[in-house]
Amino acid sequence: MREIFAGLPWWVKWVAxxxxxxxxxxxxxxxxxxxxxxxxxxxxxxxALIGGLIYIVRKFMSNSSSRSDW
Incomplete structure (x- = not known):
């Protein structure tokens, strides 16, 4: 491959x-x-959707456990 490009100008190798x-x-x-x-x-x-789902489930679970303390 080098022999093919050996005699050509630089702009052929790097531009054309x-x-x-x-x-x-x-x-x-x-x-x-x-x-x-x-x-x-x-x-x-x-x-992002999985992270949001985990956040919502954890928030809901912590709220429901605090309600059961009544």
């Missing part, structure tokens, strides 16, 4: 090849990044 790769694989990269961000967002929502 990445730009061509983004044009060719851009939609695939965007799909993968979108999927990962969506998955992380759903995981964050899941953790």
């Amino acid at each position: 090849v990445p730009v061509i790769a983004l044009v060719v694989f851009g939609s695939l990269i965007a799909t993968v990044v979108g999927f990962v961000i969506g998955l992380l967002f759903k995981a964050l929502i899941f953790v």
Whole structure:
């Protein structure tokens, strides 16, 4: 692979090849990044909902045990 790029100018290696790769694989990269961000967002929502549920249950349980002291 190094032999192929050995005689080429620097801008071909560092500008043209990445730009061509983004044009060719851009939609695939965007799909993968979108999927990962969506998955992380759903995981964050899941953790927040579970945390809220645990908070509400503990608050309800502590309130109901204090009522039973009457």
